[in-house]
Amino acid sequence: MLKEVTATRYVTPLREGGSLPGIVEADDLGTYVMKFTGAGQGPRTLVAEVVCGRLAQRLGLRVPELVGIQLDPVIGLGEPDEEVQALLKASGGLNLGMDYLPGSLGFDPLAFGVTPAEAGRVVWFDALVGNVDRSWRNPNLLVWHEKLWLIDHGATMIWHHNWPSAHAAAAKPYDASDHVLSPFAPDVAAAAAELAPLVTRGLLEECVGDVPGEWLGGEPGAMDLGAVRAAYVDVLLERAPSVHDRVTLGEPSRDSASRAPGWLTGDWPHARRGVNR
Numbered sequence: 001m002l003k004e005v006t007a008t009r010y011v012t013p014l015r016e017g018g019s020l021p022g023i024v025e026a027d028d029l030g031t032y033v034m035k036f037t038g039a040g041q042g043p044r045t046l047v048a049e050v051v052c053g054r055l056a057q058r059l060g061l062r063v064p065e066l067v068g069i070q071l072d073p074v075i076g077l078g079e080p081d082e083e084v085q086a087l088l089k090a091s092g093g094l095n096l097g098m099d100y101l102p103g104s105l106g107f108d109p110l111a112f113g114v115t116p117a118e119a120g121r122v123v124w125f126d127a128l129v130g131n132v133d134r135s136w137r138n139p140n141l142l143v144w145h146e147k148l149w150l151i152d153h154g155a156t157m158i159w160h161h162n163w164p165s166a167h168a169a170a171a172k173p174y175d176a177s178d179h180v181l182s183p184f185a186p187d188v189a190a191a192a193a194e195l196a197p198l199v200t201r202g203l204l205e206e207c208v209g210d211v212p213g214e215w216l217g218g219e220p221g222a223m224d225l226g227a228v229r230a231a232y233v234d235v236l237l238e239r240a241p242s243v244h245d246r247v248t249l250g251e252p253s254r255d256s257a258s259r260a261p262g263w264l265t266g267d268w269p270h271a272r273r274g275v276n277r
């Protein structure tokens, strides 16, 4: 179960991302980055945030604490921005919150070194959940108190958009050539040896069990909630033991427009040394 709080004030929108998350204050005196059920991408993005966020935390990766946030759209009545008004209106009820990390900075690969071991753990995890949203263009990593924090797992597990074909997802390769940590010599094999044995059915059931049922409904084919939860568990469980064999590192993608710039992929001392500065 996610801890549940109630939003007391909408503070400001965060315009860097695509989904227009907002900063809110809640009745536990916490400040959260809130992701809305009424956002264009729909509640499946929130499901992905919870499954991946919980799983990453249980594997020892840093992810801001997740909460459920009850929203009464009335708190947005004074909001001047029409887009924000519409979002709040469409999102009454339970939404997702992530603990706001005050003073955190977006990850800059030129300013912050990552060890091959840590880079390997992040790349391995992203391969497991099929995260396509950790590129050098859009790292979705924050640096807070000199440590790396993972955010934004909404664009993962693409297979959950089509369960009937999801069985094929277990063998899907992962191209990490655009991954922002690719230049840090990620030790994916070591990460797999450490983390894959931890990904058990029991652990996955706990993580998937934390997803609020109201975000899981509406699957075609009248899948009941138990079947939907089991479907998430099955793909990840099957994927975990061998996904490291299907990770492509370093080989720039054929699409030259998306190739990482030379200063990122070139002979770059911090990346080579893998030193945390």
Ligand SMILES: Nc1ncnc2c1ncn2[C@@H]1O[C@H](COP(=O)(O)OP(=O)(O)O)[C@@H](O)[C@H]1O
Residues within 6 Å of the ligand: 014, 016, 017, 018, 019, 020, 021, 033, 064, 098, 099, 100, 101, 102, 104, 106, 140, 151, 152, 154
């Ligand atoms: N927990 C957090 N603490 C501080 N800032 C955050 C946090 N989560 C997100 N942000 C900021 O908000 C931006 C958008 O959030 P993100 O989760 O990436 O949403 P989107 O799906 O819109 O890309 C991030 O790039 C980051 O700058």
Ligand SMILES: [Mg+2]
Residues within 6 Å of the ligand: 017, 018, 140, 152
């Ligand atoms: Mg983002």
